[in-house]
Amino acid sequence: MRVQLEPSYVLHARxxxxxxxxxxxxxxxxxxxxxxxxxxxxxxxxxxxxLQPFRPLLLxxxxxxxxxxxxxxxxxxxxxxxxxxxxxxxxYANELITRFLQRQDPHAGLFECYQGLVSRLSAGELSQxxxxxxxxxxxxxxxxxxxxxxxxxxxxxxxxxxxxLYDPETGPRRMDYRESEVKELVSGAALxxxxxxxxxxxxFRELKALMRKLIRYHLGGKPLNSQAxxx
Numbered sequence: 001m002r003v004q005l006e007p008s009y010v011l012h013a014r015x016x017x018x019x020x021x022x023x024x025x026x027x028x029x030x031x032x033x034x035x036x037x038x039x040x041x042x043x044x045x046x047x048x049x050x051l052q053p054f055r056p057l058l059l060x061x062x063x064x065x066x067x068x069x070x071x072x073x074x075x076x077x078x079x080x081x082x083x084x085x086x087x088x089x090x091x092y093a094n095e096l097i098t099r100f101l102q103r104q105d106p107h108a109g110l111f112e113c114y115q116g117l118v119s120r121l122s123a124g125e126l127s128q129x130x131x132x133x134x135x136x137x138x139x140x141x142x143x144x145x146x147x148x149x150x151x152x153x154x155x156x157x158x159x160x161x162x163x164x165l166y167d168p169e170t171g172p173r174r175m176d177y178r179e180s181e182v183k184e185l186v187s188g189a190a191l192x193x194x195x196x197x198x199x200x201x202x203x204f205r206e207l208k209a210l211m212r213k214l215i216r217y218h219l220g221g222k223p224l225n226s227q228a229x230x231x
Contacts, residue, residue: 029106
C-alpha cells in the first residue's frame with residue numbers, strides 16, 4: 001500500500017539501526033502507524049530535524065506488514081512552541097495514544113481532537129479543559145466510552161446537583177454525599193460539563209481525579225512514564 005501526503009503527527013521517535021529512526025505516528029486516515037525513516041539521523045538527511053512531535057506534517061509511506069517505510073515528509077505549518085506544562089501535557093497525550101490504540105485502527109475524530117489539543121496548548125490556553133476532552137475522546141476511540149447523561153442500570157438523568165460514584169465498567173451511580181465515606185465521588189455538574197465540553201475551573205479537580213481513575217483501570221494499573229514529568 002502506498003500512502004501519499006497524509007496529515008500526521010509524530011508521537012515518538014527513537015533511533016533504529018545506525019542512521020534511521022523508528023517512528024510512531026498518528027495519522028488522520030490510518031490511525032496509529034509505525035514507520036521506519038531510513039537515514040533520518042544522517043548528516044545529509046532531508047528530514048533532519050523535521051520528524052519531531054507536535055509538528056503538523058504531510059507524510060508519505062509504503063506499507064508492507066506492520067511497519068511502513070517513510071518516503072516523504074513535508075511541514076505544513078510552523079512547529080508549535082510547547083514548553084513547560086504545555087509540553088508535559090503534549091507528551092502525556094502522545095503516550096496515551098501509543099498505550100491505548102492499536103496500529104492501523106483509524107479514528108478521524110480523535111485525530112481532530114488531538115490537533116485541537118496541540119493548537120490550544122501552543123496558544124497558551126488552560127490545559128485542563130482540552131486535556132479532559134482529549135482523554136474522553138481517546139477512551140471512546142479505544143472502546144471505553146464514558147456514560148455521562150444517565151445513571152448506570154437506570155434511565156435516570158444525571159442530576160447537576162447530585163454526587164456519583166463512577167464505576168469504570170458500569171458508569172455513574174448516585175450516592176449520598178453526606179453519608180458516603182467514598183472519596184472518589186464526582187458531581188453531576190462535572191459529568192455534564194465533560195459531556196457538553198463546557199468545563200469550568202470548579203470542575204478541574206473532580207474530572208482530573210475521574211480520568212486518572214479510568215485510565216489507570218483500563219491500563220490494568222500500569223503506570224504512565226509521562227506522569228513522572230507532570231501529570
